Amino acid sequence: MNAAVVTPAVDAPSESDPLRDPGLYFNRELSQLDFNFRVLAQAQDATVPLLERLKYLCISCTNLDEFFEIRAGTLRHAQDLGIATGADGLSPATVLARIHERAAQLVQAQYECWNQVLRPALWDGGVRVLGRDAWDENQARWLRDYFRDEIMPVLSPLGLDPAHPFPKILNKSLNIVVVLKGKDAFGREGHLAIVRAPRSLPRIIQIPEEVGGGKHDFVFLSAVLSAFVDEMFPGMQVKGAYQFRVTRNSELIVDEDEVENLALALRDELVGRGYLRAVRLEIAEQCPDDIVRTLLENFDLTENAVYRINGPVNLNRVIQVYDLVQRPELKFPPFQPRQLSGIEAMFDKVAEGDVLLHHPFEAFTPVLELLRQASEDPNVLAIKQTLYRTGKDSMIVDSLVQAARNGKDVTVVVELRARFDEEANLGLADRLQDAGVQVVYGVVGYKTHAKMMLIVRREGRKLRRYVHMGTGNYHSGTARGYTDFGLITADPDIGADVHMIFQQLSGLAPTIKLKRLLQSPFTLHAGVLKRIDRETRHAKAGKPARIIAKMNALNEPQVVRALYLASQAGVQIDLIVRGACTVRPGMPGISENIRVRSIVGRFLEHHRVYWFANDGAPDLFCSSADWLERNLLRRIETGFPVLSPDLAKRVYNEALENYLNDNVNAWELQTDGDYVRVTPSEGAPAHSAQAWLLSKICA
Structure with missing residues (x-):
């Protein structure tokens, strides 16, 4: 199976920085498009239940729709404006031409899968989609x-x-x-x-x-x-x-910069969205x-x-x-997420120690319960929350409304520009405001993508902060189908950091200095580069050095360049990137120590985890941010440490080591841009990361 076309060098590399050679970078759009071939492969896999195969086919089609609506649409806009190329050196016109060629191959494969494989198999199984000739x-x-x-x-x-x-x-x-x-x-x-x-x-x-x-x-x-x-x-x-x-x-x-009321301007734009270019x-x-x-x-x-x-x-x-x-x-066999014990008293539970939740294998209920109990607890004084996507009939929203009606100070940062959820979020904002919630639309020019909840509670003579942070949205539906981590903690430093970020979002606060968290667009990008550089220095000093990072997409040029420098120094780098990845692994003298794999399975891989060996004192962060330019430089994002050694070990074992051992649903990116499916070596047992988590956590 072909993958993202290798980007040729169109400009001579800088003599002072050969790592700027465009030939070292894959094109993001072509790489993202190719992810759908891996999704389609699930539809073609006879070991997958038949109706699930149908679902994968439809997901690949829906993904392609969104790709054209957003990525191709943006490229055409860039072509009209004459916007410069990215690190890969390709012009928008060139990328669009390659998209057409590659998308045509994908469409042909989709309809061959439907006409020659799935439709006949469904028919044999008693599920018939009848054409006119069959009536x-x-x-x-x-x-x-x-x-x-x-x-x-x-x-x-x-x-x-x-x-x-x-x-x-x-x-x-x-x-x-x-x-x-x-x-x-x-x-x-x-x-x-x-x-x-x-x-x-x-x-x-x-x-x-x-x-x-x-x-x-x-x-x-x-x-x-x-x-x-x-x-x-x-x-x-x-x-x-x-x-x-x-x-x-x-x-x-x-x-x-030209509108006085973002919500009103967005409503006007939504009216004509269905008839754009x-x-x-x-x-x-x-x-x-x-x-x-x-x-x-x-x-x-x-x-x-x-x-x-x-x-x-x-x-x-x-x-x-x-x-x-x-x-x-x-269909896939049903499973029952593990339920956290003691959720009837969430504040007592968190006071005993941090709580780590791994969705969908562990239920989202503790998050819902924490907020519900906060909305009714007379000792809770204030609740602050970010909302990017929530879903219809959200219990999160119900609890926020109830909290405001119970006299608590409730502030919600609603991101109006959450793609394809803009209209729903406008309605959500109206409902919250009608209930007396203070609604904030974030910061002009920066989408608020961070997932944070802050609860301020009076305990005796002191105020205590309880925090939930996650890699995924406050959406009960996606919590059943996406892999994500959530951390609930009463750590004072994390609580203080989250409090300052909310102040920054709702007011006109100056630059803040955080103790524990990394934050885009201020310290997350620099913090990632700093830690990659630290591993590079350790490798040069002859110390063991390793980086493992899991995310949805990666294209930020400075991060990619830093990874190349780390590889040249001898750092062992494993990247688990679900979709688009502009890193070209395996290049002699440049990236031979970098390995890139993608996991496509029953659940959508969604958690972001960064792990740095740090000379025996590992540094681990979960985050709302992929290593994309937009996330690191043009969004409000957070990276939060897992401070408990036991919980950090869980994250490492479940989301990193486990996924590196997958030889069932893993694809490895080759130097030429192809993705090759991983299969068990002779005599080795099959290991599916998601199946292992189902058996370990949900059993």
């Missing part, structure tokens, strides 16, 4: 009635002529372009019409069992529209009907070229934005089948 007479009759009764009344087909110009097409919506022959009731000659499917319509339709066929028979809405579209054009002949979908740039750009056109593969050209002209796209599809253009919508089919034998 029997009863099913066709039922679907026609369904079309007439449930679908056609909400459709508004639009014939294209001078009085009816090409309509606005919503981002990622399902549409049918219809080729017509004949004249309508007004004598107008038919040519083309557009049928837009409102989002109120289900994209997957289940055929009732009594109609005939199987218990789990499904049809794509696109197939029904194509089959019965002639009913919307009586008296005319339908010569062809071709589904298409356009993807648009969804990166909101708000000039925060087009970046991709998906079209049925049999669609005639002249119609494709017409669509491209209307969307202001070129040929390298077209993806011809052998199947439904919205393949990711088949994920609904996963929820509709209750077949436990076709």
Whole structure:
């Protein structure tokens, strides 16, 4: 399997710093795109339960949608503005051309997986997604009635002529372009019409069992529209009907220096988000070229934005089948997260010692309980919280509202610009403010991505601070599907640090000096570089030196350069990077001591952990930040130490050593950019890091 294309050196390396050679860095966008091949490999893996394989296929499709909405959209914007290249030396135009080539390979692989592997396997397993050629007479009759009764009344087909110009097409919506022959009731000659499917319509339709066929028979809405579209054009002949979908740039750009009210400006931007610049056109593969050209002209796209599809253009919508089919034998076995003992008295529990939670293997309940108990405890005076993503019907939000109603001072930093959660967070902010919560939108120009909760409680004559910090969001749903660490502590220094950060976020505080925490954009970047340099100096002095870091993505050029220098000095470096990674490992004389692996399994790998050997006194941090430019330099992030030796050892064993031993779900990045799947060596037992955690923690 090919991976991120190796970036050639386009500029001569600086004589003073050969490590600036662009050929030493992979391109971030291409590396991120290639992550989806590893996700798709899970869909192709026969050892994975069948409906889970379907889910992986849909995840790869959804990820690709977001990639075009954000990464490709941003690149086109950079191309328009003539923005300079990054460390890899590639221009936006070059990257976009390579994206098209690589994405086309991914799309082909996705539809081959669907058409040739998963759909037949599902059929054999009694789950049938029926194409038009597979409908029997009863099913066709039922679907026609369904079309007439449930679908056609909400459709508004639009014939294209001078009085009816090409309509606005919503981002990622399902549409049918219809080729017509004949004249309508007004004598107008038919040519083309557009049928837009409102989002109120289900994209997957289940055929009732009594109609005939199987218990789990499904049809794509696109197939029904194509089959019965002639009913919307009586008296005319339908010569062809071709589904298409356009993807648009969804990166909101708000000039925060020019607005007085960020929330109001963001609301205005959200209104038009679905109609921003087009970046991709998906079209049925049999669609005639002249119609494709017409669509491209209307969307202001070129040929390298077209993806011809052998199947439904919205393949990711088949994920609904996963929820509709209750077949436990076709899914991963259920598991019960371990519940922390003593959660009925969380303050007493934390007072006894720090609490480490490893999600999803350990329940998120202690965090919810801590906040709920704080909202009702008369000794709790104040609660401060950051919220980036919370999910619908959040117990976290309920407790914050209740705390404010109970007279406690509650301050919440809501990040309005959490991508694709902007609208939800605007509503969240309104609800909190209505309850009397002081809502802060963070710092202009810097997203607040840190995960922090601070509770101030009176105990006797003193005030004591209780803190929760995490690598993931305050979202009960993702806590069941993402791997993350959470730390609950009453350590005075950490409490004081978190208190100062909240003051900085809510006020106009000066630069602060923290005792325990690292903070972006001030000390986290420098702190990481300092610790990499320390390992480098230890290696040069002949001392054992090692770095192990786990994160979602890595591209910050100064960090990559520091890692190269460390490798040259002899530091052994293991990087566990789920997605995009611009480090090129294994280059003689530069990065031969660097190994990069990616883990793709049942749960989404999400925790960020940095470990530095430090000459026998290991330095370990958990963090909300990846080693990306945006996280280290343009966001509010935190890195927090795990001070308890026992808990630090747990983090090391469970999230680092365990994952380095994975030979089931691990992929190793090669020097040429390929990712090669790791397999057990001869005689060695298979070891899945996530399966080991399930057996160790959840058993």
